Amino acid sequence: WKDRGAAVSIRKEVDANGKTVMRPVKKGVRDFSFGRVLGEGSYSTVYFATDRQTLKEYAIKVLEKKHIIKERKIKYVNIEKDTLNRLTEHPGIVRLYYTFQDENSLYYVLDLCNGGELLGVLKKTGTFDVECTRFFGAQILDAIEYMHSRGVIHRDLKPENVLLDDQLHVKITDFGTARLLSDPRAPQAPPRIEDMGTSSRNKDQDDDSRAASFVGTAEYVSPELLTNKNACKASDLWAFGCIIYQLLAGRPPFKAGSEYLTFQKIVNLDYEFPVGFPPAARDLVERCLVLDPARRLTIEHIKNHEFFEGQQFGKILWKTKAPRLR
Numbered sequence: 384w385k386d387r388g389a390a391v392s393i394r395k396e397v398d399a400n401g402k403t404v405m406r407p408v409k410k411g412v413r414d415f416s417f418g419r420v421l422g423e424g425s426y427s428t429v430y431f432a433t434d435r436q437t438l439k440e441y442a443i444k445v446l447e448k449k450h451i452i453k454e455r456k457i458k459y460v461n462i463e464k465d466t467l468n469r470l471t472e473h474p475g476i477v478r479l480y481y482t483f484q485d486e487n488s489l490y491y492v493l494d495l496c497n498g499g500e501l502l503g504v505l506k507k508t509g510t511f512d513v514e515c516t517r518f519f520g521a522q523i524l525d526a527i528e529y530m531h532s533r534g535v536i537h538r539d540l541k542p543e544n545v546l547l548d549d550q551l552h553v554k555i556t557d558f559g560t561a562r563l564l565s566d567p568r569a570p571q572a573p574p575r576i577e578d579m580g581t582s583s584r585n586k587d588q589d590d591d592s593r594a595a596s597f598v599g600t601a602e603y604v605s606p607e608l609l610t611n612k613n614a615c616k617a618s619d620l621w622a623f624g625c626i627i628y629q630l631l632a633g634r635p636p637f638k639a640g641s642e643y644l645t646f647q648k649i650v651n652l653d654y655e656f657p658v659g660f661p662p663a664a665r666d667l668v669e670r671c672l673v674l675d676p677a678r679r680l681t682i683e684h685i686k687n688h689e690f691f692e693g694q695q696f697g698k699i700l701w702k703t704k705a706p707r708l709r
């Protein structure tokens with residue numbers, strides 16, 4: 384596990400001749416003061432942390448080496464680091480500044496998102512209006528487009544993994560279950576539902592035991608992941624459709640008393656729109672929540688959809704002030 388990035392601190396030390404020297408030293412855990420826990424996963428804990436020298440605030444994800452080895456998750460750890468190393472230049476993705484390690488743990492120094500989860504903000508207002516949904520939806524879509532252009536499929540997009548910074552701008556996180564396509568630029572023809580029965584894998588996807596085992600969070604998992612275990616870029620757009628629905632309705636489209644019943648609703652496309660759901664948003668959601676990934680709207684189609692009429696994407700989007708939440 385090679386450390387990444389070369390953050391150094393300058394440390395005052397006395398050399399062999401008793402002379403005080405300023406020596407560049409790679410940053411380590413002693414260079415930070417750790418605060419509250421921001422989140423805990425099966426193999427990691429994320430802390431609020433402050434660089435003692437620069438006073439800059441970060442989120443530091445700490446992974447215990449013993450636990451990762453015991454649970455045979457080394458591959459996940461390296462996939463997440465490789466994924467974050469590919470996603471370095473987008474305002475909508477939590478950035479990895481550098482990593483370091485000590486004898487017990489691995490440390491990822493990441494962007495801090497003081498605004499918390501999009502889900503938390505949504506719960507405060509219950510539902511968002513069209514203006515707010517367009518603002519957050521456009522930023523999420525812009526970030527997905529960048530991810531996919533770098534050959535990364537998130538596979539677990541949901542409002543809990545959409546964080547917000549101080550300006551309530553979106554930052555997508557948690558790439559521990561992402562899939563890295565071998566050739567980022569290869570246009571990925573998602574498998575068709577009728578091809579699902581065959582064992583043929585999508586040619587872009589590396590043959591990876593993780594593909595067979597991983598399924599995302601029940602309410603947002605795509606039908607192809609349930610029927611064929613093969614996530615494709617369109618799987619993230621299924622989750623996008625679920626998120627747009629949830630921002631406007633205040634609940635996800637597929638939710639039942641158990642995971643199994645939720646999965647049943649998904650594969651049967653069993654969901655309804657609440658009365659008063661905005662028509663343009665309804666049309667967009669209906670064209671994202673399509674069982675056959677090959678027939679789902681692409682990112683370009685979504686950007687040109689009536690719901691996003693007049694919405695600018697790209698750099699200008701990230702300079703726009705967040706609308707009043709309502």
Ligand SMILES: NC(=O)c1nn(CC2CCNCC2)c2c1CCc1cnc(N=C3C=CCC=C3)nc1-2
Pocket residue numbers: 421422423424429442444477493494495496497498499500543544546556557558
């Ligand atoms: N898994 C991660 O990489 C990760 N997990 N968290 C906290 C989780 C809490 C549950 N929902 C998903 C995120 C973070 C990160 C990246 C880096 C990161 C940066 N800032 C925050 N900020 C938060 C502030 C308030 C509440 C939750 C998170 N959190 C994280």
